[in-house]
Amino acid sequence: MPLALELAAARVKALSSAQILERLEQRLPLLTGGARDLPERQRTLHATIQWSHELLTAEEQRLFARLAVFRGGCTLGAAEEVTEADLDTVQSLLDKSLLRQTQERFWMLETIREYAAERLEESGEAEKLRGRHAEFFLALAEEAEPHLRGRPREWLGRLEQEHDNLRAALDTLEASTETQLTLRLAGALSVFWYMRGHLVEGGRRLESALGADERPTGARAKALNGVVMMATYGAVPKPRAEEALALHRELGDARGTADSRHLLGHVLAEEGDFSRAQQLFEESVRAFEELGDEHFTLLATYALAGMCQELGDIERARALDEETLRRARDLNNERLEAMALDGLSGYARDEGRVEDAFSMNRESLRYWRDLGDVQHELDSLSRFAANHSVAGDAELAARLLSSSLALHEEMGLSVPLYQAGRNEATLARIRGLLDDAAFAEAWEQGRALTIDEAVALALGEAERDA
Structure with a gap:
C-alpha cells in the first residue's frame, strides 16, 4: 500500500x-x-x-x-x-x-x-470555484488564440497541457446559463482543436454550444467558423459556412467576414467547385491584405495555389507556392513554410525530381511532428507514399499509404478531396508494381503502425522490417 x-x-x-x-x-x-x-x-x-x-x-x-x-x-x-x-x-x-x-x-x-x-x-x-475556474480558462483560451499561427508550438503545448481543465470549464459553462461564454470558449479553442486533430470532440462541443443559444451574436458567428473548420474535410457544412459569412457581414465584422469567406472557399473546394472556391480565395487574399494580416494572407495564397493547380493553371500555382515560401521565410513563419514546402514537393515529384520532393517533405514532416499537427502528419505520410511509388519502392509506399488511411479512420478524420486524388494515383502505381500477396502483406503491416511509428518510418528513423 x-x-x-x-x-x-x-x-x-x-x-x-x-x-x-x-x-x-x-x-x-x-x-x-x-x-x-x-x-x-x-x-x-x-x-x-x-x-x-x-x-x-x-x-x-x-x-x-x-x-x-x-x-x-x-x-x-x-x-x-x-x-x-x-x-x-x-x-x-x-x-x-x-x-x-x-x-x-x-x-x-x-x-x-x-x-x-x-x-x-x-x-x-x-459552484463559486467552478465559476472562477471557468473564467480563468476562458481567459487563457482567448489569450492563446492569436498566438496559434506562425510559430505556435509553445501555446499549443500549453493548451494541450490544460486540455482537461478546458474541458472541465466547458462542462461548467454548459451546465450553467452562460451560453454566450460557452460559445466564446468553444470558438476560442477551434484552432487548437483543428491543429491537434481533436476534430470530433471539437465539432461536438461547438454544435452543442450553437444549439443552446441561437442569438445572432459575435460569439455565435465565431463558433460557426469553428464548426466549419472542424468539418471542412468531413460532412461538408455548407449551411453553417454560409450562415457564418452572413452573420459576420450583418455584424459588420470585417475580420470575421474574411475568415468566413476563406472557410467557405475550403468547403466549396471540398465539394469540387474549384472555380467558385478560387474566386473566394482571391477575395480572401485581398481582404486579409487590407486587414494587414500577413499570416492569413499567405494562408489564403496557399489555398489559392491549390485551386489554380486543380483548374490546370500549374504555372500560376507554382508561382504562388514559391511566393508563399519566400514570404513565410522572411516572416519566420514556420507553419506556412512547411505548407509551402509540401505544395512545392508535388511539382518536384510530378517532374521526376523525387529526391527534391523527399527533401522538402522530410523538412515539413519534422515540423508537423514537432508541432503535433496530426492532420498534416497524416497528409505527409500520403506524400511520402506517393514519392516512394514514383521511385519504385512500392512495398514501402503501400505501408505508408495504408498507415495514413487507417489512422484517418482510427481518429475519426475524413480524407480531404485533394489528398484522396493523390492517394488514388499512388495506389494505382503500387498495384502496378506488387502482386496481390505482396500488396496484402505490406498493406496490413502499414495498418498496424502507430502514428509515431509511421512518421519514423517515413523519415527513415526506423528499420523497415522492425
Whole structure:
C-alpha cells in the first residue's frame, strides 16, 4: 500500500511511530459502517487519506478542497488566481504528500483528488470555484488564440497541457446559463482543436454550444467558423459556412467576414467547385491584405495555389507556392513554410525530381511532428507514399499509404478531396508494381503502425522490417 505508507511517513516529523499507529487504528474501524463492497485495500486507503486530512490546519483543508476544481493539475499562477492559494500552504500540502509537483505543475493522485472533491462539495464553495475556474480558462483560451499561427508550438503545448481543465470549464459553462461564454470558449479553442486533430470532440462541443443559444451574436458567428473548420474535410457544412459569412457581414465584422469567406472557399473546394472556391480565395487574399494580416494572407495564397493547380493553371500555382515560401521565410513563419514546402514537393515529384520532393517533405514532416499537427502528419505520410511509388519502392509506399488511411479512420478524420486524388494515383502505381500477396502483406503491416511509428518510418528513423 505505497500511497498509504507515504501519507503516514509524511507525518513522522510531527508524530511518533506509536502515535501514527494509534491514529490509523482509530480511523480504520470507522469503515465498517461504510461501503462494504469496496475492496479492503481501497477502504484502508480512503481511511488513510481521511486521517491525513483531519491532521491539516483549517487553511490547509480549505486549499486542499479547492484544488480539486482542477483537472490534470495546474500551475501555481492558476492556483493563486482560482483558489487564492499561497505558496506556504501549497508547500505544506506537498510536504504531506497530498499534492504532487512535476516541473511547474501541481497535481493530485486521482484517489486523493476524488476525496478532495468530496470535501469541496461539502464546503459550499464548489459552484463559486467552478465559476472562477471557468473564467480563468476562458481567459487563457482567448489569450492563446492569436498566438496559434506562425510559430505556435509553445501555446499549443500549453493548451494541450490544460486540455482537461478546458474541458472541465466547458462542462461548467454548459451546465450553467452562460451560453454566450460557452460559445466564446468553444470558438476560442477551434484552432487548437483543428491543429491537434481533436476534430470530433471539437465539432461536438461547438454544435452543442450553437444549439443552446441561437442569438445572432459575435460569439455565435465565431463558433460557426469553428464548426466549419472542424468539418471542412468531413460532412461538408455548407449551411453553417454560409450562415457564418452572413452573420459576420450583418455584424459588420470585417475580420470575421474574411475568415468566413476563406472557410467557405475550403468547403466549396471540398465539394469540387474549384472555380467558385478560387474566386473566394482571391477575395480572401485581398481582404486579409487590407486587414494587414500577413499570416492569413499567405494562408489564403496557399489555398489559392491549390485551386489554380486543380483548374490546370500549374504555372500560376507554382508561382504562388514559391511566393508563399519566400514570404513565410522572411516572416519566420514556420507553419506556412512547411505548407509551402509540401505544395512545392508535388511539382518536384510530378517532374521526376523525387529526391527534391523527399527533401522538402522530410523538412515539413519534422515540423508537423514537432508541432503535433496530426492532420498534416497524416497528409505527409500520403506524400511520402506517393514519392516512394514514383521511385519504385512500392512495398514501402503501400505501408505508408495504408498507415495514413487507417489512422484517418482510427481518429475519426475524413480524407480531404485533394489528398484522396493523390492517394488514388499512388495506389494505382503500387498495384502496378506488387502482386496481390505482396500488396496484402505490406498493406496490413502499414495498418498496424502507430502514428509515431509511421512518421519514423517515413523519415527513415526506423528499420523497415522492425
